[in-house]
Amino acid sequence: MSSVGKTSKLTITIRAMTAEDIPRIGALEQELFPDPWSENAFYEALAEDDWGSLVALDDGEIIGYACYLIIDVESHLTNIAVVESCRRKSVAKQLLEHILRVVKEAECEYLLLEVRPTNTGAIAFYRRHGFRQLYRRPNYYRNPVEDALVMVCYLDDA
Numbered sequence: 595m596s597s598v599g600k601t602s603k604l605t606i607t608i609r610a611m612t613a614e615d616i617p618r619i620g621a622l623e624q625e626l627f628p629d630p631w632s633e634n635a636f637y638e639a640l641a642e643d644d645w646g647s648l649v650a651l652d653d654g655e656i657i658g659y660a661c662y663l664i665i666d667v668e669s670h671l672t673n674i675a676v677v678e679s680c681r682r683k684s685v686a687k688q689l690l691e692h693i694l695r696v697v698k699e700a701e702c703e704y705l706l707l708e709v710r711p712t713n714t715g716a717i718a719f720y721r722r723h724g725f726r727q728l729y730r731r732p733n734y735y736r737n738p739v740e741d742a743l744v745m746v747c748y749l750d751d752a
């Protein structure tokens with residue numbers, strides 16, 4: 595399944611991640627996160643039936659990606675990222691909207707995620723899209739050690 599959406603400057607295509615995308619995704623992870631996933635973690639996610647992985651493209655270039663996990667009525671947004679030069683152009687919004695459609699079709703009741711409390715941009719993005727804080731998980735992250743805010747979006751409301 596893929597979808598195309600236009601903004602003033604980008605023509606964003608969303609499609610399923612493939613194994614050929616992973617070297618580029620691995621490089622972006624290194625660039626964008628202090629505690630990046632390994633390339634192997636992405637290969638493992640692709641191989642599992644309960645995982646979904648998407649890329650966002652502009653003019654054939656990967657400009658964003660996201661992964662999610664479905665466990666019965668529960669779903670998890672495990673990561674989402676957009677290259678710096680393409681931020682605030684609705685790339686993450688389109689990735690998230692695609693995931694919300696999929697998890698609703700799978701009859702999930704809610705979508706969960708963890709985020710660093712210092713990641714104020716991501717928290718603003720999640721709040722804008724219907725997520726609310728559930729609780730704080732102490733010392734969840736490494737490099738640097740930090741609590742996680744666990745946020746939820748109830749899919750009836752989204």
Ligand SMILES: CC(C)(COP(=O)(O)OP(=O)(O)OC[C@H]1O[C@@H](n2cnc3c(N)ncnc32)[C@H](O)[C@@H]1OP(=O)(O)O)[C@@H](O)C(=O)NCCC(=O)NCCS
Nearest residue numbers: 674675676681682683684685686687709715716718719722
């Ligand atoms: C968080 C992230 C994925 C958002 O991607 P994006 O494509 O820039 O987000 P969008 O353009 O779809 O944003 C939609 C709305 O979310 C909110 N938002 C997004 N980024 C924001 C920021 N840095 N500050 C405040 N609000 C923000 C705004 O309401 C925005 O609408 P607006 O631009 O009209 O004001 C991106 O900043 C990123 O890749 N960050 C680094 C990786 C990361 O931290 N991922 C999350 C890990 S938990």
